[in-house]
Amino acid sequence: MIEGVVSTNKQGQSLGRKGLATRGRLMNATRQLLKTVSPIELTAVSIAKQAKTSSATFYMYFDDVKDIMFALSREAASDLAAIEKIFDEPWDPKSIDYDRALRLVEEFDAAWDRHREILRYRNLEADRGDARFEEAKVQSYLPLIKKIAAHILSAYPEDNAPKKSDAYAEAATLYAALEGVAEADPKVVNRGLGMKRMQQARARVIAHVLGRRGNGDGWYASGKARSSRRKTTPKPSDELVQASPQD
DNA sequence: TAATGGCCGTGGCTCTCTCG
DNA sequence: CGAGAGAGCCACGGCCATTA
Numbered sequence: 275m276i277e278g279v280v281s282t283n284k285q286g287q288s289l290g291r292k293g294l295a296t297r298g299r300l301m302n303a304t305r306q307l308l309k310t311v312s313p314i315e316l317t318a319v320s321i322a323k324q325a326k327t328s329s330a331t332f333y334m335y336f337d338d339v340k341d342i343m344f345a346l347s348r349e350a351a352s353d354l355a356a357i358e359k360i361f362d363e364p365w366d367p368k369s370i371d372y373d374r375a376l377r378l379v380e381e382f383d384a385a386w387d388r389h390r391e392i393l394r395y396r397n398l399e400a401d402r403g404d405a406r407f408e409e410a411k412v413q414s415y416l417p418l419i420k421k422i423a424a425h426i427l428s429a430y431p432e433d434n435a436p437k438k439s440d441a442y443a444e445a446a447t448l449y450a451a452l453e454g455v456a457e458a459d460p461k462v463v464n465r466g467l468g469m470k471r472m473q474q475a476r477a478r479v480i481a482h483v484l485g486r487r488g489n490g491d492g493w494y495a496s497g498k499a500r501s502s503r504r505k506t507t508p509k510p511s512d513e514l515v516q517a518s519p520q521d
Numbered sequence: 522t523a524a525t526g527g528c529c530g531t532g533g534c535t536c537t538c539t540c541g
Numbered sequence: 542c543g544a545g546a547g548a549g550c551c552a553c554g555g556c557c558a559t560t561a
């Protein structure tokens with residue numbers, strides 16, 4: 275897992291075996307309830323009841339329901355991060371590797387299947403402006419976007435590489451496509467084009483963006499052409515680009 | 522084995538909010 | 542406006558590992 279190490283409860287007492295077990299029971303109870311109850315409707319009382327403990331005990335470990343959802347979202351993010359390992363395998367950046375791209379999509383979707391309610395809640399709170407969830411969301415997707423961007427850049431010779439920020443923009447676009455479908459309820463997707471088809475489509479897009487070209491295709495302007503194009507290109511300013519390497 | 526102290530869970534209370 | 546549900550806090554007592 276795993277969620278950052280928790281060493282004390284809300285009263286500042288250091289957690290022993292029992293305390294860690296109770297905290298874990300509360301988190302498991304929340305996961306169970308999320309299968310049938312919206313996170314918006316979750317209550318500390320229902321979680322405590324499911325964990326066979328009292329609401330007072332719940333407040334010894336968590337501030338409120340949002341707090342336990344945050345702890346669960348960190349666990350989920352850790353599970354999701356495991357798919358980055360695909361990029362550590364030998365992967366020729368100049369070849370179109372559809373099978374590997376499909377595996378990336380399938381593993382990403384599988385992680386979302388395991389944590390959909392929690393990750394959706396995390397994204398909802400981040401979108402609502404909660405700084406803690408926003409930070410958790412960024413820290414969740416940034417490592418994968420960095421891997422994708424590095425893979426894109428590695429397909430080019432040094433003297434003909436696209437701008438790093440362009441590679442990051444493409445990586446962010448791919449991630450948005452990945453997550454956009456993964457976040458959707460599979461039942462809804464299956465009523466439409468079907469999950470298999472959507473996975474294959476994303477895999478094809480990813481395979482083509484990641485495995486391509488070599489000497490460039492004229493998409494990335496250089497020299498004067500690049501500087502003149504900059505006039506019409508808005509300067510990236512969000513936290514993703516701030517965290518990404520600049521040219 | 523008894524004493525000790527930290528860890529932990531609970532009962533009961535007040536306050537707030539929602540609903541009829 | 543009263544009833545009910547839930548949030549949150551506090552004080553107390555039980556449990557358990559450690560120590561003499």
